[in-house]
Amino acid sequence: MDKIDIEKIRNDFPILKKKINDEKLIYLDNAATVQMPKEVLTACDTFYHDAYSNVHRSSHTLAIKATQIYETVRKKVQKFINAADTSEIIFTSGCTASLNLVALSWGESFISAGDEIVITAMEHHSNLIPWQQLALRKKAKLKFIELTPDGRLDMNDAAQKITSKTKLVAAVHVSNVLGVINPIKKLASLAHKVGAIMVVDGAQAVGHIPIDVQQLEADFYAFSGHKMLAPTGVGVLYGRKYLLEKMTPVMYGGEMIEHVSRFTSSWAEIPFKFEAGTPNIAGVRGLGAAIDYLNKISFQTITEYEQELTDCALNALKKITALTIYGPLTSKERLPIFSFNLDKIHAHDLATILDAEGVEVRAGHHCAEPLMTDLGVIATVRASFYIYNTEKDIDILVEAIEKAKDFFNHGN
Ligand SMILES: Cc1ncc(COP(=O)(O)O)c(C=O)c1O
Structure with a gap:
C-alpha cells in the first residue's frame, strides 16, 4: 500500500x-462540507470556460460536449459505487433531495396504512423527516432501531423491529454525530428476508470508505458531492433499475418527458424521468474530478x-x-x-x-x-x-x- x-x-x-x-x-x-482540491476547482472552471452549455437539448457542438461530459461522469459514478447500470444513477441536488425523492416516489406508491417503516435512532433529519412525514400521510408505523450504550446500532433490536409488516428499512451508513459505521449489509439482509427494501444515507461514508452498492445489497443509496471533494448543489441517488422503473416522477418539467400533449404526458426512460429541469452541470463535472482524485489516492x-x-x-x-x-x-x-x-x-x-x-x-x-x-x-x-x-x-x-x-x- x-x-x-x-x-x-x-x-x-x-x-x-x-x-x-x-x-x-x-x-x-x-462532516458538514469538505474542501475541494485544485483538480476539482480547475475542472469546474474549465467547464465554464470551454464547454458551458445545457445538456440533452440542443444539437450544436458545445451542447454535445456538455452532454458528453455530463454522461461521462454518470458512468464514472456507476463504476465508483459499482452500480450494475448507468441508468441506476440519478443526479440530484444532494443527499437530502435523493432521500426525499425515494420517500415521495417509492414511498407514496408502495407504503400503505398499517405498514411499518424502520429507521435508526441515529438518523440525520434528512433520513428521518421524509419517513416520518410519509408515515403520517399514510398512517404507517415508524419504528426506531435503538443504540447500544457505546453508540453502535443494536442489531438484536434490529432483528426484533424488522418484521413481516416492514416495507422499508432506512439507515445512515456512517453517523454524522457518532462516527460509527453501520453494518448495512446485515440490515439489508434482515430487510430483504421480510420483503422490505433497504435505503441507505451514504452522506458521511462516500469519499471515506469504498462503496459497493451491490455488495451492500442496498436498494437505494443517497449521497452528496460536497462531502466527497465536489462542489455543493450536486448529489446522487442510486436505485435498483427494477425499482426505479416502477416509480413515478415527483418533479415535472423539461428533460424528463417522452411526449407531452395539452392534457397528458408520458415520461422519459430512467434515469432521465427523475432529472427534471437543468441540472448542476458544472457541479457534476466537479463530482467526476472528485472521483478521479479519490481514486488516485x-x-x-x-x-x-x-x-x-x-x-x-x-x-x-x-x-x-x-x-x-x-x-x-x-x-x-x-x-x-x-x-x-x-x-x-x-x-x-x-x-x-x-x-x-x-x-x-x-x-x-x-x-x-x-x-x-x-x-x-x-x-x-x-x-x-x-x-x-x-x-x-x-x-x-x-x-x-x-x-x-x-x-x-x-x-x-
Ligand atoms: C448523515 C447525513 N445525511 C444527510 C445529510 C444531508 O446532506 P445534504 O445537506 O448535502 O443534502 C447530511 C449532511 O450533513 C448528513 O451528515
Missing part, C-alpha cells in the same frame, strides 16, 4: 493555506490514514478531563468524526473559543435532534477530520480545548 503523502495532499487544497483570526486554519468541519490509503487519525484523536481526546465523548471510544468500525462536550460549557461557547484559535468545528444538534435527546444533551461540539488533516491538527485541537477549559475556569 502507498503511504499517504500528506504534504502533497495539503498542497492540493489552496484554502488550507488561509489564516483564520490570524491563526493557521485547522479545518475540522469536514486510493481507498486503501484513505481508510488506513483515517483509521490512524481516529486512533490518535481518540487517545488524545480521552485524556482531556471533563470531556464527554459521544460514540464508540475505539477506532473499530468508526470514522474520525468526534462529538463531545466540555463539562458545564455550552457547545457554542466552546466552538467560539476554538474558532478564535483558528480551529473550525461545528456546534449544535447536527440535524439529529432526536439523537441529542437520547444522549441527554441539546448540543455537542463536533470535530470531523479528512485526508488533509494531520496529527498536528489533533494536537492544536486538544491545546485549544485545554485553553478553553482554563478560560472558563478562570471566569468562575
Whole structure:
C-alpha cells in the first residue's frame, strides 16, 4: 500500500493555506462540507470556460460536449459505487433531495396504512423527516432501531423491529454525530428476508470508505458531492433499475418527458424521468474530478490514514478531563468524526473559543435532534477530520480545548 503523502495532499487544497483570526486554519468541519482540491476547482472552471452549455437539448457542438461530459461522469459514478447500470444513477441536488425523492416516489406508491417503516435512532433529519412525514400521510408505523450504550446500532433490536409488516428499512451508513459505521449489509439482509427494501444515507461514508452498492445489497443509496471533494448543489441517488422503473416522477418539467400533449404526458426512460429541469452541470463535472482524485489516492490509503487519525484523536481526546465523548471510544468500525462536550460549557461557547484559535468545528444538534435527546444533551461540539488533516491538527485541537477549559475556569 502507498503511504499517504500528506504534504502533497495539503498542497492540493489552496484554502488550507488561509489564516483564520490570524491563526493557521485547522479545518475540522469536514462532516458538514469538505474542501475541494485544485483538480476539482480547475475542472469546474474549465467547464465554464470551454464547454458551458445545457445538456440533452440542443444539437450544436458545445451542447454535445456538455452532454458528453455530463454522461461521462454518470458512468464514472456507476463504476465508483459499482452500480450494475448507468441508468441506476440519478443526479440530484444532494443527499437530502435523493432521500426525499425515494420517500415521495417509492414511498407514496408502495407504503400503505398499517405498514411499518424502520429507521435508526441515529438518523440525520434528512433520513428521518421524509419517513416520518410519509408515515403520517399514510398512517404507517415508524419504528426506531435503538443504540447500544457505546453508540453502535443494536442489531438484536434490529432483528426484533424488522418484521413481516416492514416495507422499508432506512439507515445512515456512517453517523454524522457518532462516527460509527453501520453494518448495512446485515440490515439489508434482515430487510430483504421480510420483503422490505433497504435505503441507505451514504452522506458521511462516500469519499471515506469504498462503496459497493451491490455488495451492500442496498436498494437505494443517497449521497452528496460536497462531502466527497465536489462542489455543493450536486448529489446522487442510486436505485435498483427494477425499482426505479416502477416509480413515478415527483418533479415535472423539461428533460424528463417522452411526449407531452395539452392534457397528458408520458415520461422519459430512467434515469432521465427523475432529472427534471437543468441540472448542476458544472457541479457534476466537479463530482467526476472528485472521483478521479479519490481514486488516485486510493481507498486503501484513505481508510488506513483515517483509521490512524481516529486512533490518535481518540487517545488524545480521552485524556482531556471533563470531556464527554459521544460514540464508540475505539477506532473499530468508526470514522474520525468526534462529538463531545466540555463539562458545564455550552457547545457554542466552546466552538467560539476554538474558532478564535483558528480551529473550525461545528456546534449544535447536527440535524439529529432526536439523537441529542437520547444522549441527554441539546448540543455537542463536533470535530470531523479528512485526508488533509494531520496529527498536528489533533494536537492544536486538544491545546485549544485545554485553553478553553482554563478560560472558563478562570471566569468562575
Ligand atoms: C448523515 C447525513 N445525511 C444527510 C445529510 C444531508 O446532506 P445534504 O445537506 O448535502 O443534502 C447530511 C449532511 O450533513 C448528513 O451528515
